[in-house]
Amino acid sequence: MEDILRPIYQERASQTNTLGVLIIEKREKSIPFTDTFDAILLIVVKDAEQPIFIKHYSYQNKKAAMHIVTKEQLNEWLQIGSNRKIVEWLYSGRILFDRNEFLHNLRAELNEFPFNGRKLKMGLEFAKLIRRYMDGKSFFKNNQYLDAYNHIVHSLHHLGRLALIExxxxxxxxxWKQVKQIEPEIFLLYNELVTSDEELGKRLELLFLASDFLIHSRTEMGISHLIEILKTKEYWSINEIALHPELKLYSVDLEVLFEYLVEKHFIEIVTMETKGQGIFHRNYKAADRFIIKE
Incomplete structure (x- = not known):
């Protein structure tokens, strides 16, 4: 397979803009590591007009895909976790070209996964968890059990990912294979939800009770990145928060997360008068009692 694809990647490797080339070959049919392709060529470049460029190829009744991504795009994926296959590709792919050991050094960084690098990823995962959990709870209270089920399954998935990052x-x-080994308590909760013969409403009721405890026990760790930033100023408007270079990565989950943290007393509201009588600006600050865990 590599011999057939060699002319394609060698042309790219000869360019000074190319940092590294990996090949990821299809392994288990049941696990979609390669999006049904027999091989993926992942080519990382310094910069390009498009952050992502993809081509598909056919050969010997097989198919391959070439993904050319910029270093900046790759770092964004790794930072916010929006492309879940990329870590698999970087770990399991075979290095075909590596300029100045770029890929080897990147793998070393992934293996080290320092705590400071984890804080943002935990924050983003926690925000997604709260969004799904709160939406699920709202549907449950309105007896919309199937919609509640959908959201709580996703919230458990985010809880599992959060535990792994932690x-x-x-x-x-x-x-879930990882979670079963590392956080069996969360796996058992998920397994109970999807396999139990209990009536759905009862399953959801018990699950929300158990989830409340698991979420509460991880809140301080999950929001440590957010609280560290909030503590750099006396108080923040919601617009200042949304425009912050790191906090804006929380995207549509930000406001729901803040309301949850206000309710749980991790964040306090600071009101300021406006020109209108009886209406106030609503600002936010980290609660004084919150202690950042190192």
Whole structure:
């Protein structure tokens, strides 16, 4: 396979803009590591007009895909976890070209996964968890059990990913296999939800009770990145928060997360008068009692 694809990647490797080339070959049919392709060529470049460029190829009744991504795009994926296959590709791919050991050094960084690098990823995962959990709870209260079920399944998935990151692991495509080994309590909760013969409403009721405890026990760790930033100023408007270079990565989950943290007394409201009588600006600050865990 590599021999057939060699002319394609050698042309790219000869360019000074190319930092590294990996080949990821299809392994298990049941696990979609390569998006059904027999091989993926992942080519990382310094910069390009498009952050992502993809081509598909056919050969010997097989198919391959070439993904050319910029270093900046790759770092964004790794930072915010929006492309879950990329970690798998970087770990399991075979290095075909590596300028100045770029890929080897990147793998070393992934293996180390320092705590400071984990804080942002935990924050983003916690925000997604709260969004799904709160939406699920709202549907449950309105007896919309199927919609509640959908959201609580996703919230457990985010809880599992959060637990893995907290323990220093990058969540993989087969996340529940990881969670079962590292956080069996969360796995059992998920398994109970999807396999129990109990009536759905009862299952959800018990699950929300158990989830309340698991979420509460991880809140301080999950929001440590957010609180560290909030503590750099006396108070913040919601617009200042939304425009912050790191906090804006929380995207649509930000406001729901803040309301949850206000309710749980991790964040306090600071009101300021406006020109209108009886209406106030609503600003936010980290609660004084909150202690950042190192």
């Amino acid at each position: 323990n220093g692991f990058h969540p993989e495509v087969t996340v």
